[in-house]
Amino acid sequence: MLNFAARLVLGLRPRDHVTAAPIDLHWLPVAARIEFKLCTLLVYQSVTDNAPTYINDMLQPVSGLDRQTILRSASEGDLVVPGT
Numbered sequence: 792m793l794n795f796a797a798r799l800v801l802g803l804r805p806r807d808h809v810t811a812a813p814i815d816l817h818w819l820p821v822a823a824r825i826e827f828k829l830c831t832l833l834v835y836q837s838v839t840d841n842a843p844t845y846i847n848d849m850l851q852p853v854s855g856l857d858r859q860t861i862l863r864s865a866s867e868g869d870l871v872v873p874g875t
Contacts (some may be wrong), residue, residue, distance in 0.1 A: 794819065834870070 797803070797812035813820075819827060836842035837850045850870045 793821070838870075 793813055794809045797816060797818070798805075798807075801812055802870055803809060803812065822871065832856065833842060833846055834850060837846050853869045853871050
């Protein structure tokens with residue numbers, strides 16, 4: 792289905808190679824797209840305080856950390872993910 796959509800968008804003929812088309816279009820494979828959507832959902836829920844506490848504890852705003860408030864990322868709403 793993804794290859795057919797790429798052929799349609801790029802106007803490729805049936806005999807043209809479609810292997811690099813999703814890469815040219817910056818499309819993700821289905822499994823990577825699902826993982827990306829789940830990660831963005833969890834980050835959004837963490838920012839809005841709707842996520843479980845263990846996820847909220849993992850993602851902390853840069854502005855809430857000591858010695859980090861002078862960074863530009865502190866005013867942009869960036870998050871810090873602590874190392875494991």
